[in-house]
Amino acid sequence: MPGLPTLLPWNETVGETIPPDTPHAVSVSLPTWKANVAYEEGERWVVDKMQCGYPRFFIHPSIERLAQTVVQQHGSLEADKAMLFPTRGCAGRCRDFLCKENPDVLSSVFKVLEYVPQAQQSHSGPKRVLPRVSAVIYPKELWPTAKAFWQHTGEGISSRRAEFCQRALEDGTLVEQGSDTQLKASRLFKGPRRYQRPMSIDHSDYNGTNGHANGHANGNGITASEGAPDSDLFVEERYGRNLSADFAAQAKLAIRKRIAGSLATDTDLPHSLDEATNGATDRSRDVPGFSVDDVYLYPMGMNAIYQAHRALMLSRGEKPSIMYGFPYVDTLKVLEKFGPGVAFYGFGNTSDLDDLEAKLESGERYLALFCEFPGNPLLRSPDLLRIRALADKYDFAVVVDETIGNFLNVHVLPYADVVVSSLTKIFSGDCNVMGGSMILNPHSQYYESLRKVLEVEYEDNQFEEDSIYLERNSRDYVVRIDRVNHNAEAVVDILRAHPAIKQVNYPKYDETRKFYDACRLPNGGYGGLLSATFYSMEDAEVFYDHLETQKGPSLGTNFTLSSPFVILAHYNELDWAAQYGCDATLVRFSVGLEETEALKEVFNKALAAIPSRIG
Incomplete structure (x- = not known):
């Protein structure tokens, strides 16, 4: 086919899942520089081959299949599309966003549906995960707006939930109910308001906020049950789609304990909960x-x-926020589109903090400052000590995304009111499940008000089967971090020594290292993420095409994963990104668990392919 790049053997994987042959893969192979550009430009030779994509940017085939089933039942396949969400609340926020962004469209054209377990199904025997999903049906021409909501908020359903609900819909155990039935169903919930939230499991025992169980517990915060699933039963339940609610609740508790730092054992459930340190x-x-x-x-x-x-807006009122440092793209979009505005400080340096302090002194007030520690993809670390001092003096919250640093390397909670993280990344490592977490600092002045808001608003929307995978993947989290730290430094040393490389971005060698070190744990390293820019675009392309690693979006995988990040994330705003130091030649590397010498050889080989410019 004319215009196709010449593919080296390891690059003949365009559109395949990463990891290979993984139905719920989080990444997709874009193995050449031209493939990344072609993806951004919508060229068919790439787009038509894509088996998956990063879930917030690509609608998984299982989700699309269920959405089409819903439209076929309640809309027009020619005129309508559907977005799918775990709860009616999420769907309602999507509808509100569609109305706000399209004021000339009558709100009556949007239809919100809720699918719930069929009322007559038996609840005898072990409690099982029950299917639930909500849908927003909307005119096809509003797809860009609906897709923006899906991408920016992360409210959509997972592909595993879609498969689970598709099967339930086909066998009649998942049915659509109207708003009047929904109101009746809500009266079945008993107890304090904090527990009155529909869950995707049998609500007879697991109505609690934040995954807490009602009723008698065994000391670990889970309802006591006999015969927790072993590995064989896990396989039967996984492929039979007959998931134990008790086992899912144990998995969620183990994940939360692991995030809290109080669970470090690499053993099966439920024994690991009893062995928690x-x-x-x-x-x-x-x-x-x-x-x-x-x-x-x-x-x-x-x-x-x-x-x-x-x-934060519900607890403190709607005020503008601050985005400090060059951010991952959607964080800035959330602050821009779902609130009264944002002050963007893209350099994340001392001058930016000086300017912010001057505005605060002049009377400007903000809801919160959002930052990453360190940033992605420039790996610069914010001065959290100074930010904390400004926040205390001028009354704004500090929200720190610790995904890149991760809590085994850095300790940012003392400087934050809220810490968020993507569990999809190194916490999981296997690149086959999505997840996220938020933790509150009990010493924050906003702690009580946030807890009150969450008691009413929080919904546990992590699908139970996703939780089971996430728990199993994260058991060896501690051991993996040490090896990733070691391998990343070895790759950094190689890149820093090559004359074609203009800049290597890594916390250990950045001018903001002192801010990173101020939060680094005694045995913590500098993480597994780094990036490099080249003196010429040609060199960047040659290097990338000759690099024998997996190549696609996402990070934090157990295998090394590379991506021309700025091309992929900012293709339509390259000049804007460049002014903040994000050069179009930038390649980002998420270093994995490979044998160190073999990994060094891979990078040396790719660098050797760059033509010599001497003479």
Whole structure:
């Protein structure tokens, strides 16, 4: 086909899942520079081959199939599309966004549907995960707006939930109910208001906020049950789509304990919950009064950021926010589109903080400052000590995204009111499940008001099967971090020594290292993410095309994953990104667990392919 790039053997994978042959993969192969550009420009030779994509940017085939089924039942396949969400609340926020962004469209054209377990199904025997999904049907021409909501907020359903609900819809155990039935169903919930939230499991025992169980517990915060699933039963339940609610609840508790730093054992459930260590190592959240109750799970990291912003507005009123440092693209979009505005400080340097302090002194007030520690993709670290001092003096919250640094390397909670993270990344490592978390600092002046908001607003929307995968993937999290740190430094050393490389971005060698070190744990490293820019675009392309790693979006994988990040994330705003130091030649590397010498050889080989410019 004319115009196709010449493919080297390891680059003949355009559109395949990463990891290969993984139905719920989080990444997709874009193995050449031209493939990334072609993807951004919508060229068919790439787009038509894509088996998957990063879930907030690509609608998984299982989700699309269920959406079409819903439209076929309640709309027009020629005129309508559907967006799918875990709850009616999420769907309602999508509808509101569609109305706000399209004021000339009558609100009556949007239809919100809720699908719930069929009322007559038996609840005898072990409690099982029950299918639930909500849908917004909207005119096809409003797809860009609906897609923006899906991408920016992370509110959409996962592909595993879509498969689960598709099967339930086909066998009649999932049915659509009207708003009047929904009101009747809500009266079945008993107890304090904080527990009156529909869950995607049998609500007879697991109505609690933040995954807490009602009724008698076994000391671990889960309802006691006999015969927890072993590995064989896990396989039967996984492929039979007959998931144990008890087992899913145990998995969620284990994830939350792991995030809290009080669970470090690599053993099966439920035994690992009994063997949990509480603050026994320097890798725990060393903040007095902090507990697993301060950890909240979300379907993905961006949803944790969106919900943190939303909770702060509900608790403190709608004020503009601050985005400090060059951000991952959707964080800035959330602050721009779902609130009264944002002050953007894209350099994230001392001059930016000086300017912010001057505005604060002049009387400007803000809701919160959002930052990453360190930033993606420039790996610059914000001065959290100074930011904390400004926040205390001028009354704004600090929200820190610790995804890149991760809590085994850095300890940012003392400087933050809220810490968010994408569990999709290194916490999971296997690149086959999405997840996110938000934790509250119990010493924050906003702690009580946020807890009150979350008691009413929080919905546990992480699908139970996703939780089971996430828990299993994260058991060896501690061991993996040390190896990733070591490998990343080895790759950094190679790149820094090559004359074609203009700049290597890594916390250890950045001018902001002192800010990183101020939060680094005694045994913490500098993380597995780095990036490099080249003196010429040609060199960047040659290097990337000859690099024998997996190549696609996402990061934090157990295998090394590379991407021309600025091309992929900012293709339509390259000049804007460049002014903040994000050069179009930038290649980002998420370093994995490979044998160190073999990894060094891969990078040396790709660098050797760059033509010599001497003479």
